Amino acid sequence: xxxxxxxxxLGDRLSHAGDDAAVVDGQVLxxxxxxxxxxxxxxxxxxxxxxxxxxxxxxxVAAMGAEATAAVAVYAAPEFSEADLGEFxxxxxxxxxxxxxxYVGGDLDESREFTAATTALGRTDDPVRRSGASPGERVCVxxxxxxxxxxxxxxxxxxxxxxxAEPEAVERANDLFxxxxxxxxxxxxxxxxxxxMDSSDGLARSLHQLAxxxxxxxxxxxxxxxxxxxxxxxxxxxxxxxxxxxxxxxDFELVFTVPERDLAAVRESSPTPIxxxxxxxxxxxxxxxxxxxxxxxxxxxx
Amino acid sequence: xxxxxxxxxLGDRLSHAGDDAAVVDGQVLxxxxxxxxxxxxxxxxxxxxxxxxxxxxxxxVAAMGAEATAAVAVYAAPEFSEADLGEFxxxxxxxxxxxxxxYVGGDLDESREFTAATTALGRTDDPVRRSGASPGERVCVxxxxxxxxxxxxxxxxxxxxxxxAEPEAVERANDLFxxxxxxxxxxxxxxxxxxxMDSSDGLARSLHQLAxxxxxxxxxxxxxxxxxxxxxxxxxxxxxxxxxxxxxxxDFELVFTVPERDLAAVRESSPTPIxxxxxxxxxxxxxxxxxxxxxxxxxxxx
Numbered sequence: 001x002x003x004x005x006x007x008x009x010l011g012d013r014l015s016h017a018g019d020d021a022a023v024v025d026g027q028v029l030x031x032x033x034x035x036x037x038x039x040x041x042x043x044x045x046x047x048x049x050x051x052x053x054x055x056x057x058x059x060x061v062a063a064m065g066a067e068a069t070a071a072v073a074v075y076a077a078p079e080f081s082e083a084d085l086g087e088f089x090x091x092x093x094x095x096x097x098x099x100x101x102x103y104v105g106g107d108l109d110e111s112r113e114f115t116a117a118t119t120a121l122g123r124t125d126d127p128v129r130r131s132g133a134s135p136g137e138r139v140c141v142x143x144x145x146x147x148x149x150x151x152x153x154x155x156x157x158x159x160x161x162x163x164x165a166e167p168e169a170v171e172r173a174n175d176l177f178x179x180x181x182x183x184x185x186x187x188x189x190x191x192x193x194x195x196x197m198d199s200s201d202g203l204a205r206s207l208h209q210l211a212x213x214x215x216x217x218x219x220x221x222x223x224x225x226x227x228x229x230x231x232x233x234x235x236x237x238x239x240x241x242x243x244x245x246x247x248x249x250x251d252f253e254l255v256f257t258v259p260e261r262d263l264a265a266v267r268e269s270s271p272t273p274i275x276x277x278x279x280x281x282x283x284x285x286x287x288x289x290x291x292x293x294x295x296x297x298x299x300x301x302x
Numbered sequence: 303x304x305x306x307x308x309x310x311x312l313g314d315r316l317s318h319a320g321d322d323a324a325v326v327d328g329q330v331l332x333x334x335x336x337x338x339x340x341x342x343x344x345x346x347x348x349x350x351x352x353x354x355x356x357x358x359x360x361x362x363v364a365a366m367g368a369e370a371t372a373a374v375a376v377y378a379a380p381e382f383s384e385a386d387l388g389e390f391x392x393x394x395x396x397x398x399x400x401x402x403x404x405y406v407g408g409d410l411d412e413s414r415e416f417t418a419a420t421t422a423l424g425r426t427d428d429p430v431r432r433s434g435a436s437p438g439e440r441v442c443v444x445x446x447x448x449x450x451x452x453x454x455x456x457x458x459x460x461x462x463x464x465x466x467a468e469p470e471a472v473e474r475a476n477d478l479f480x481x482x483x484x485x486x487x488x489x490x491x492x493x494x495x496x497x498x499m500d501s502s503d504g505l506a507r508s509l510h511q512l513a514x515x516x517x518x519x520x521x522x523x524x525x526x527x528x529x530x531x532x533x534x535x536x537x538x539x540x541x542x543x544x545x546x547x548x549x550x551x552x553d554f555e556l557v558f559t560v561p562e563r564d565l566a567a568v569r570e571s572s573p574t575p576i577x578x579x580x581x582x583x584x585x586x587x588x589x590x591x592x593x594x595x596x597x598x599x600x601x602x603x604x
Binding site: 106 | 331374382383388410411415
């Protein structure tokens with residue numbers, strides 16, 4: 001069984017599966033695990049790793065339209081240095097502070113590979129699920145797409161060892177890796193959104209997941225996609241640009257649907273720019289009239 | 303830095319460190335990571351692994367005197383089989399059900415070694431911390447000590463390959479590994495307990511940690527320890543019995559202090575037997591008048 005088949009198998013066994021986070025009595029709970037070989041390319045600082053791994057869980061809280069309360073992490077590594085640990089905790093604390101949550105620690109574990117297992121806690125009385133989209137509504141995304149794909153290109157550029165620009169490329173890649181979880185935007189959008197999830201598996205995969213959960217389709221306009229400027233810098237052509245912004249994922253933006261009449265209110269209340277990228281249809285996921293492949297980010301080590 | 307030094311380093315940086323779980327707005331949050339090489343000996347079923355790993359986090363919730371609400375886990379393994387995953391989820395769900403919590407899923411991750419990262423959520427308006435013990439109070443433990451140490455001996459017995467008794471030894475070891483988190487006992491004890499933690503690092507280490515947090519000492523009576531009958535079965539002599547019941551740990555019983563006048567009420571309200579094992583003193587941790595070493599469970603792989 002691959003990871004996707006296994007998740008589907010689990011979905012049939014767990015009543016809370018199928019959303020970005022579980023909701024129990026108004027408490028929103030979600031957990032993730034990130035590994036050095038698959039998630040933190042050479043050049044990723046421990047500060048960035050702490051920020052990004054805890055941020056991934058906070059993004060799931062945001063995707064439910066919830067307030068973020070707290071986060072914990074297990075920091076697993078072959079050995080513990082004060083510098084590494086201190087940086088990781090600083091990154092974890094700072095990303096929590098950025099969204100009004102509290103980083104309350106966690107645990108340490110000896111492990112062959114640097115690994116971060118993170119959990120975020122949130123709160124909402126009215127979670128936004130993946131299942132409420134209806135034909136005729138608009139589909140929107142927050143922020144910009146492709147930052148993580150662009151960051152990986154920059155990390156790779158460093159690996160080729162071609163001279164003086166490397167430290168800057170790595171610094172910029174680290175900046176791109178430290179995304180801001182869209183907690184505030186998620187809360188602003190929640191009263192209007194009919195379905196929502198984050199784009200951690202890429203826009204294409206997110207649309208397919210929303211389509212399956214809501215039993216609908218999507219028609220997306222490629223020109224309307226908010227492609228990050230970093231993608232234009234690193235991509236050689238339109239094909240690569242498309243790959244990084246639509247399929248690559250791990251951008252942790254919100255993808256959501258709203259009735260057209262709510263668009264103005266959503267735009268006004270969200271602190272993060274909102275792009276309308278297409279509309280909800282009866283069935284099929286298409287971009288510019290062509291079927292959009294149901295594929296997403298494939299981790300490097302798989 | 304070893305794990306203990308690293309935890310101490312973190313404790314200076316995180317306001318919520320120093321208890322079994324963090325408490326934020328009445329919500330209790332705790333996370334752990336267990337690995338195949340260090341925590342699941344050969345013979346441990348995936349059902350037992352699911353039960354035990356989620357149980358370890360539920361035990362931390364119990365140690366705060368809190369109600370257990372929900373748990374999540376990341377199941378990381380080199381590959382996913384329906385049988386393994388289904389068993390793990392069944393064990394995780396059953397241990398949650400045993401304490402009135404809900405297992406709400408989590409995530410999957412490809413990893414070289416089978417690893418479970420678990421998080422439990424609880425709720426209390428009046429958490430019991432490690433820091434409130436005062437000289438003259440009694441120190442108590444729930445249930446019995448040494449089950450995990452005895453289980454490991456039984457798992458090892460199987461490894462020697464000495465014949466027909468093995469499957470029974472492994473089955474009994476799995477039974478011993480599936481402890482019941484003391485959530486109900488913790489809630490019963492909470493109104494009376496002045497300090498509490500679980501015995502996951504062993505009774506000796508727990509007493510030293512309580513002594514440090516409460517700035518007190520302990521005088522424990524070896525004859526009063528509730529040594530599990532399984533320890534008497536597997537241990538060859540008194541030294542080994544002491545090792546398994548006092549130092550080995552991973553039993554996940556509660557260790558707590560109460561004023562003597564509350565003992566009757568504590569005993570009456572707890573569904574789990576309570577043993578008074580000694581008293582709180584001004585300083586020093588002693589057993590039968592001799593200093594008790596500050597050492598605990600050392601994971602096999604370290």
